[in-house]
Amino acid sequence: MPRIAELAIYDGNIITMNPSKPGAESLSTMNGIFLAVGSNRKVKKTLGKDTFILNLKGKTVLPGLIDCHVHLVKYGLQKTEIDLRNVKSIRELKGRLTRKVSSSAKGSWIVGHGWDQDRFEEKRYPTRLDLDEVAEENPVVLTRVCGHICVVNTAALRIAGISRETGPIHGGQIDMDPETGEPTGILRESAQDLLWKAVPPPTLKELEAAVLAACRDAVKVGLTSIHCLVDSSSEISALRTLRKRKKLPLRLSILPPRELLESLTALGITTGFGDDYLRIGPVKIFADGSLGARTAALAQDYSDDPGNKGIMIFNQDELNDIVEKAHKSDLQVAIHAIGDRAIEFALSAVENASSRFPRKDHRHRIEHASVLNRPLIKRMKDLNVIASIQPTFTISDFWVPQRVGPERARLVYPFKTLTKSGVVIAGSSDCPTEILNPILGIHAAVTRGGSVPEESLNVNEAVEAFTFNAAYASFEEESKGSIEVGKLADFVVLSEDITQISSERIKDVRVEMTVIGGRIVYTRRGFVTRYRP
Ligand SMILES: [Zn+2]
Numbered sequence: 001m002p003r004i005a006e007l008a009i010y011d012g013n014i015i016t017m018n019p020s021k022p023g024a025e026s027l028s029t030m031n032g033i034f035l036a037v038g039s040n041r042k043v044k045k046t047l048g049k050d051t052f053i054l055n056l057k058g059k060t061v062l063p064g065l066i067d068c069h070v071h072l073v074k075y076g077l078q079k080t081e082i083d084l085r086n087v088k089s090i091r092e093l094k095g096r097l098t099r100k101v102s103s104s105a106k107g108s109w110i111v112g113h114g115w116d117q118d119r120f121e122e123k124r125y126p127t128r129l130d131l132d133e134v135a136e137e138n139p140v141v142l143t144r145v146c147g148h149i150c151v152v153n154t155a156a157l158r159i160a161g162i163s164r165e166t167g168p169i170h171g172g173q174i175d176m177d178p179e180t181g182e183p184t185g186i187l188r189e190s191a192q193d194l195l196w197k198a199v200p201p202p203t204l205k206e207l208e209a210a211v212l213a214a215c216r217d218a219v220k221v222g223l224t225s226i227h228c229l230v231d232s233s234s235e236i237s238a239l240r241t242l243r244k245r246k247k248l249p250l251r252l253s254i255l256p257p258r259e260l261l262e263s264l265t266a267l268g269i270t271t272g273f274g275d276d277y278l279r280i281g282p283v284k285i286f287a288d289g290s291l292g293a294r295t296a297a298l299a300q301d302y303s304d305d306p307g308n309k310g311i312m313i314f315n316q317d318e319l320n321d322i323v324e325k326a327h328k329s330d331l332q333v334a335i336h337a338i339g340d341r342a343i344e345f346a347l348s349a350v351e352n353a354s355s356r357f358p359r360k361d362h363r364h365r366i367e368h369a370s371v372l373n374r375p376l377i378k379r380m381k382d383l384n385v386i387a388s389i390q391p392t393f394t395i396s397d398f399w400v401p402q403r404v405g406p407e408r409a410r411l412v413y414p415f416k417t418l419t420k421s422g423v424v425i426a427g428s429s430d431c432p433t434e435i436l437n438p439i440l441g442i443h444a445a446v447t448r449g450g451s452v453p454e455e456s457l458n459v460n461e462a463v464e465a466f467t468f469n470a471a472y473a474s475f476e477e478e479s480k481g482s483i484e485v486g487k488l489a490d491f492v493v494l495s496e497d498i499t500q501i502s503s504e505r506i507k508d509v510r511v512e513m514t515v516i517g518g519r520i521v522y523t524r525r526g527f528v529t530r531y532r533p
Pocket residue numbers: 069071229430
């Protein structure tokens with residue numbers, strides 16, 4: 001069989017992320033993998049008369065970008081909801097709700113997301129009474145930007161059967177008005193589940209449409225793989241159906257929720273089950289809440305809320321049991337742990353599982369791993385636990401020093417210290433909490449919006465977090481994460497050399513073209529046309 005390339009690029013500035021051969025000017029692909037990488041002359045030998053050839057005229061090429069933590073279905077669904085990010089007051093929130101009510105059927109559910117009381121001029125949480133003023137007949141649920149708190153109106157409370165009589169909630173809270181004893185409309189953590197049970201779930205068709213809408217956005221920003229958090233088995237069905245119909249434009253690694261752990265182990269499904277486009281990743285386990293909502297579990301009180309240390313979803317024994325069960329069934333775990341107390345619990349659970357059932361290469365992950373300290377970082381390294389980080393949080397979470405005080409803030413999102421300590425950091429957005437765009441993640445990892453500049457990464461380290469390290473976090477570094485012969489032919493062409501421009505300008509770099517498995521899945525309008533050397 002002659003080895004003839006199907007696609008080739010010429011005269012590129014190829015940053016391979018392969019330390020032994022870091023640069024190249026040309027590459028070619030065949031059957032979805034890289035056939036040749038190197039000089040124009042070397043790659044020319046693999047071309048045939050039907051090879052599709054592009055001249056990049058010096059443009060920069062990176063390995064396909066990977067985002068390790070995306071709520072893909074939720075993001076797709078949210079494209080049809082009210083977007084409340086950047087709303088500056090409860091008044092403005094009510095205005096947006098009014099418009100949505102007027103375009104919605106009477107009695108239908110209205111769903112929104114993205115509000116943040118810290119941005120409101122009123123500096124307080126919205127209440128059900130605020131929402132009732134403009135939405136009496138439609139049940140309304142508006143989720144805070146962090147996803148850990150929502151506000152609902154009276155109609156929604158009524159349908160969900162939540163009242164002053166509702167008893168205490170394990171791992172959550174229904175806020176009650178101290179004067180009237182009635183619910184305020186604010187539901188925290190697992191108390192939100194009571195509400196969502198009352199909302200009709202999206203149909204399979206709606207889920208599929210949501211995934212495709214999200215995937216279209218993803219390839220435009222250079223993503224070739226996503227580690228995708230799902231909430232239910234019906235979301236997995238939607239993904240599986242799309243895969244079967246060969247409709248998935250990019251590669252997805254599924255993070256099933258802890259609630260599906262029993263089913264996975266019963267079926268003997270392990271991390272890695274699937275194919276190059278759709279596979280099972282780690283099981284996602286929540287250990288605590290969020291810093292924004294002051295529900296992340298801290299070892300010491302919140303600096304701006306004395307007496308509050310946040311919420312642990314499980315006690316140590318419960319968490320140990322869950323992690324051990326996954327671990328001994330050859331499943332990787334991804335534990336959401338933001339506060340230092342939650343991270344401590346998560347590490348103890350990994351330590352317990354690994355000592356009882358030693359496994360050479362478990363690659364368990366901590367999602368966020370935000371509030372750290374030196375002993376915790378050392379334990380992460382010793383236990384070989386990966387930090388799944390969201391660099392844009394360093395810019396968005398401007399209130400961190402208020403929440404935890406200046407001393408603890410020094411080691412919140414400590415990317416450089418983690419890297420220097422030998423902890424693998426894998427990059428992500430946590431979209432839709434943040435914008436789906438790895439270039440913004442790289443920019444944030446390098447600039448941090450000016451916060452704790454000594455923890456900034458250099459561009460190479462930041463790109464590595466969104467390529468090689470992210471591939472490592474799903475056991476795929478042998479097939480992804482760098483441009484090397486034999487690896488999957490996933491790469492992106494950028495408008496500028498991201499390594500040579502000032503760090504502030506990184507955020508303006510555009511993706512010109514995204515190639516997955518040797519197939520061009522996205523080209524920006526006006527980008528290069530066909531060319532033969
Ligand atoms: Zn998340």
